[in-house]
Amino acid sequence: MKENTVLEVRDLSMHFGGLYAVDKANLSVKKDEITALIGPNGAGKTTFFNCVTGLYTPTTGKIFITPQGKKREEIDSLKPHKITNKGIARTFQNIRLFQNMTALENVMAGRHRLLKAGILHAILRDKKTKEEEEKVVHDSYEILEKIGLTKYINELAKNLPYGAQRRLEIARALATDPFILLLDEPAAGMNPNETRELDNLILRLKEDEKLSILLIEHDMSLVMRISDRIYVMDYGKIIAEGKPEQIRHDPLVIKAYLGENYNV
Amino acid sequence: MKFSYFIELFLSGLTKGSIYALLSLGYTMVYGIIQLINFAHGEIYMIGAFTALIITTILAYTGMNALAIAFLAIFLAILYSAGYAVTMERIAYKPLRNSTRLSALISAIGMSIFLQNYVRLLQTSDFLRFPPLIPEFGFMRYVEHIFTSTQLVIFVSTCVIMIILTIFIKFSKTGKAMRAVAQDRVMAMLSGININRIISVTFIFGSVTAAVGGILISSYNAQINFNIGFMAGIKAFVAAVLGGIGSIPGAVLGSFVLGWTESFGTGYISSDYEDVFAFLFLILILIFKPEGLLGRSTKQKV
Amino acid sequence: MFSIKNMTKAFFISLWIMILTFPLAVIKVNTIDKTVNWRWFNLIYIGIITFITAFLWDYFLKRNKEDNDRKKKSFLNIIADKKKYFNRPEFKTLFYGALFVVIMVFPFVSGLYQINVMTTALIYVMLGLGLNIVVGLGGLLNLGYVAFYAVGAYSYALLNKHFGINFWIALPIGALFSMLFGLIIGFPVLRLRGDYLAIVTLAFGEIVRIVLENWNEFSFGPSGISGIPRPGLFGLKMNLMQNSILIYFIMIVLTAITVFVVNRLENSRLGRTWVAMREDEIACQTMGINVTKAKLTAFALGALWAGLAGVMFAAKTTFINPASFTIWESIIILCIVVLGGMGSILGVIIASFILIILPESLRFFSDYRMLVFGAILVVMMIFRPGGIINAKRKVYQYKGKKD
Ligand SMILES: Nc1ncnc2c1ncn2[C@@H]1O[C@H](COP(=O)(O)OP(=O)(O)O)[C@@H](O)[C@H]1O
Ligand SMILES: [Mg+2]
Numbered sequence: 001m002k003e004n005t006v007l008e009v010r011d012l013s014m015h016f017g018g019l020y021a022v023d024k025a026n027l028s029v030k031k032d033e034i035t036a037l038i039g040p041n042g043a044g045k046t047t048f049f050n051c052v053t054g055l056y057t058p059t060t061g062k063i064f065i066t067p068q069g070k071k072r073e074e075i076d077s078l079k080p081h082k083i084t085n086k087g088i089a090r091t092f093q094n095i096r097l098f099q100n101m102t103a104l105e106n107v108m109a110g111r112h113r114l115l116k117a118g119i120l121h122a123i124l125r126d127k128k129t130k131e132e133e134e135k136v137v138h139d140s141y142e143i144l145e146k147i148g149l150t151k152y153i154n155e156l157a158k159n160l161p162y163g164a165q166r167r168l169e170i171a172r173a174l175a176t177d178p179f180i181l182l183l184d185e186p187a188a189g190m191n192p193n194e195t196r197e198l199d200n201l202i203l204r205l206k207e208d209e210k211l212s213i214l215l216i217e218h219d220m221s222l223v224m225r226i227s228d229r230i231y232v233m234d235y236g237k238i239i240a241e242g243k244p245e246q247i248r249h250d251p252l253v254i255k256a257y258l259g260e261n262y263n264v
Numbered sequence: 265m266k267f268s269y270f271i272e273l274f275l276s277g278l279t280k281g282s283i284y285a286l287l288s289l290g291y292t293m294v295y296g297i298i299q300l301i302n303f304a305h306g307e308i309y310m311i312g313a314f315t316a317l318i319i320t321t322i323l324a325y326t327g328m329n330a331l332a333i334a335f336l337a338i339f340l341a342i343l344y345s346a347g348y349a350v351t352m353e354r355i356a357y358k359p360l361r362n363s364t365r366l367s368a369l370i371s372a373i374g375m376s377i378f379l380q381n382y383v384r385l386l387q388t389s390d391f392l393r394f395p396p397l398i399p400e401f402g403f404m405r406y407v408e409h410i411f412t413s414t415q416l417v418i419f420v421s422t423c424v425i426m427i428i429l430t431i432f433i434k435f436s437k438t439g440k441a442m443r444a445v446a447q448d449r450v451m452a453m454l455s456g457i458n459i460n461r462i463i464s465v466t467f468i469f470g471s472v473t474a475a476v477g478g479i480l481i482s483s484y485n486a487q488i489n490f491n492i493g494f495m496a497g498i499k500a501f502v503a504a505v506l507g508g509i510g511s512i513p514g515a516v517l518g519s520f521v522l523g524w525t526e527s528f529g530t531g532y533i534s535s536d537y538e539d540v541f542a543f544l545f546l547i548l549i550l551i552f553k554p555e556g557l558l559g560r561s562t563k564q565k566v
Numbered sequence: 567m568f569s570i571k572n573m574t575k576a577f578f579i580s581l582w583i584m585i586l587t588f589p590l591a592v593i594k595v596n597t598i599d600k601t602v603n604w605r606w607f608n609l610i611y612i613g614i615i616t617f618i619t620a621f622l623w624d625y626f627l628k629r630n631k632e633d634n635d636r637k638k639k640s641f642l643n644i645i646a647d648k649k650k651y652f653n654r655p656e657f658k659t660l661f662y663g664a665l666f667v668v669i670m671v672f673p674f675v676s677g678l679y680q681i682n683v684m685t686t687a688l689i690y691v692m693l694g695l696g697l698n699i700v701v702g703l704g705g706l707l708n709l710g711y712v713a714f715y716a717v718g719a720y721s722y723a724l725l726n727k728h729f730g731i732n733f734w735i736a737l738p739i740g741a742l743f744s745m746l747f748g749l750i751i752g753f754p755v756l757r758l759r760g761d762y763l764a765i766v767t768l769a770f771g772e773i774v775r776i777v778l779e780n781w782n783e784f785s786f787g788p789s790g791i792s793g794i795p796r797p798g799l800f801g802l803k804m805n806l807m808q809n810s811i812l813i814y815f816i817m818i819v820l821t822a823i824t825v826f827v828v829n830r831l832e833n834s835r836l837g838r839t840w841v842a843m844r845e846d847e848i849a850c851q852t853m854g855i856n857v858t859k860a861k862l863t864a865f866a867l868g869a870l871w872a873g874l875a876g877v878m879f880a881a882k883t884t885f886i887n888p889a890s891f892t893i894w895e896s897i898i899i900l901c902i903v904v905l906g907g908m909g910s911i912l913g914v915i916i917a918s919f920i921l922i923i924l925p926e927s928l929r930f931f932s933d934y935r936m937l938v939f940g941a942i943l944v945v946m947m948i949f950r951p952g953g954i955i956n957a958k959r960k961v962y963q964y965k966g967k968k969d
């Protein structure tokens with residue numbers, strides 16, 4: 001069973017002063033599965049992502065990844081860019097695009113780690129560098145095509161409609177060529193139509209790109225439709241874990257959400 | 265001999281520290297609330313002092329009692345400084361509240377240069393003699409050679425202002441609102457706090473203490489010039505960072521530490537490098553303890 | 567625009583400003599002669615100026631809100647936008663041809679003074695383009711940029727004084743020293759948050775100046791170093807005029823190289839990294855970009871150009887002292903970048919010419935120079951944070967499937 005675990009988080013805690021934003025959380029993501037992390041606002045989900053991607057250094061706990069065909073390795077205490085280079089990509093709950101760059105350039109920036117050109121190459125623009133630049137434009141375009149954003153390629157990110165910005169974040173994350181994708185509330189602020197499209201997109205990513213996905217989402221119908229496995233977080237603790245049907249009827253989960261307007 | 269030299273340096277550091285404290289409060293409060301290094305804060309200090317000088321000189325012709333002149337001049341200078349600070353916030357900072365920090369910072373630098381040159385062009389670029397506003401107290405006669413009446417007044421008024429301010433921020437309704445805005449502007453707004461008013465109040469407090477500082481130091485140095493605020497302002501910011509930006513006790517502590525560093529540094533090492541001591545200190549602090557002496561270490565929210 | 571409401575508002579604003587500026591603008595005391603000078607006219611000027619400004623301010627602020635960035639087009643942008651015309655090869659040839667002729671002919675039809683002013687402006691173009699890498703592209707506010715300029719200038723002056731090293735060898739060495747200095751300073755400070763970085767770089771700039779002023783054995787203190795030789799050319803004998811023309815042409819070549827390099831860098835992997843870092847440092851990290859490294863390269867490259875400019879400055883003036891390297895110099899260069907538009911090469915060139923040549927040619931303006939610079943920084947940030955010429959991002963064409 002351990003074989004197909006690509007991300008394993010053990011006893012992860014993140015304290016801010018007296019606040020235990022994440023409290024001894026355990027979670028694992030299996031290969032080619034969509035795992036959802038749900039929980040009320042302020043439960044610590046985003047903080048959990050920030051720990052996994054190295055933006056926060058966890059107070060305690062260990063994080064392991066197992067890239068395809070490689071040995072399991074520990075990634076906590078690595079710098080964020082190192083973690084991305086190991087194959088973990090993410091999106092942000094509050095959109096963090098490069099606002100004054102075009103959509104294509106956003107994706108090209110995501111491609112950074114797969115390119116080589118240094119200062120001298122950039123200045124001299126030799127044949128290899130030219131080819132590399134042409135290839136990155138080409139690849140980035142294809143990624144935008146996959147996400148359905150080609151009509152915006154030369155638009156500044158800040159001028160894109162909201163839903164398109166959310167999808168551009170996904171495109172940019174894909175550009176880093178990850179094997180694990182972390183999505184932080186990708187459907188937030190989208191209308192039902194856009195949400196349905198997103199639904200398909202995420203499933204397609206899982207099938208076609210062979211990505212293992214960890215998803216934070218408040219839209220319960222979306223979560224129930226596409227997740228293979230769900231973790232529920234409340235006050236920093238993982239309070240339940242299981243298949244969608246199990247979670248739907250778990251009394252603890254219902255209690256955690258009580259008083260909030262989620263249609264579980 | 266040696267010991268008295270030490271005491272002398274200690275006391276002059278105390279005076280410097282008091283002035284830095286009066287200035288750094290404005291930095292720390294403004295930074296706490298709108299996360300902006302208000303570069304033009306030093307100019308408020310300079311404008312306060314200039315206004316006091318002008319008013320004292322005019323009133324002196326009326327033959328008014330010296331003490332009354334001093335009080336009136338200080339009062340009006342404070343009023344004017346507050347006016348400048350609030351106006352400056354409206355013009356240069358408010359429109360930029362939602363833009364990048366870099367933009368707001370550049371705007372603040374621009375404001376600082378503008379105000380300096382405004383005073384330079386309309387007044388003078390020469391040093392002017394500043395009249396002594398603080399009388400010599402009889403009871404200070406015996407220590408006067410190392411600690412003057414002006415120095416005493418500087419130290420005492422700094423303490424008094426600090427205490428009043430701390431009480432105000434801890435207990436008054438406005439003070440509590442200020443702390444709320446500093447913690448989370450959006451939440452504060454949602455709970456019905458008038459953000460614009462709180463920001464204005466913050467600028468007013470900062471400018472009042474800065475003006476007092478400007479007047480006292482000019483009275484102590486007996487001279488004034490259009491760019492006295494620039495270096496003093498930067499140093500006071502250094503003090504605020506030293507103590508932990510956003511923390512009022514931190515700003516006070518940082519100011520005294522900085523005052524002593526400068527005074528002992530110039531006294532025992534070299535007076536040519538006065539500013540270098542402050543700046544080296546800043547660089548070291550920022551590299552090794554960026555949250556400052558009393559600041560809490562916080563992670564930037566992602 | 568001219569409604570009663572706007573009028574009354576502008577009236578009250580100017581009244582408020584008049585009250586506020588009253589003591590400083592009207593009263594001038596002379597503490598030595600004990601005389602008071604009442605300058606009531608100043609009050610009237612200020613009243614009128616603020617009344618008009620308040621009007622325009624409101625109007626432009628509203629317009630700014632309505633126009634969103636996409637539609638906002640200034641006069642200059644429209645020029646820059648006329649890609650259709652500009653990209654036509656015959657126009658391009660014509661334009662560059664004319665530019666070339668003007669550049670070549672200029673020194674032979676103007677006097678020594680004009681040539682020197684032009685050379686100075688070109689030095690600022692270079693400084694502006696260098697700082698533009700750091701602030702405009704990288705988003706790192708460096709207020710101590712002048713320190714690197716000083717390192718370049720003193721490198722040449724001292725190397726020449728002590729070892730007799732000539733200009734042509736000192737030029738790369740000065741640039742290299744400056745870059746090394748940038749790396750040494752950048753390494754510890756670049757981890758700091760943006761606004762702290764501004765203060766720390768300012769502090770470094772001041773430290774450098776103070777050390778130069780006081781360390782007499784090393785830098786000859788406030789009196790500086792004089793008799794720095796102008797650049798020679800194959801041992802030719804030149805008079806002052808000929809030498810100034812040579813310096814002018816060296817500056818033209820260096821500026822051309824700078825424009826070429828910055829342009830290449832801008833649209834490269836590295837340039838994208840810088841802009842991404844400016845836009846969002848955190849997202850940048852999660853793209854696998856080593857932000858520290860990216861900052862360090864921007865900082866060091868910026869320093870390199872300041873070093874080059876410094877050597878040129880020393881060679882041009884033949885005399886340097888610490889007074890040329892104050893914080894105000896950094897502010898002027900920052901002003902060039904801000905006015906020109908963060909990240910726009912053409913903008914920086916235009917801004918340098920406006921800010922350096924205007925005060926030189928209008929003596930009236932030179933007194934008000936710093937006042938205007940301060941106002942420019944504020945006004946630009948509020949109304950056109952993108953500068954007179956908004957930096958345009960490169961438009962990419964998709965070339966179809968590759969396989
Ligand atoms: N950098 C930080 N400093 C202090 N508190 C933080 C920080 N980041 C998150 N928190 C706190 O941690 C808690 C969990 O937040 P978050 O992870 O964003 O929740 P969720 O994403 O589940 O809504 C919240 O109370 C939040 O205020
Ligand atoms: Mg969240």
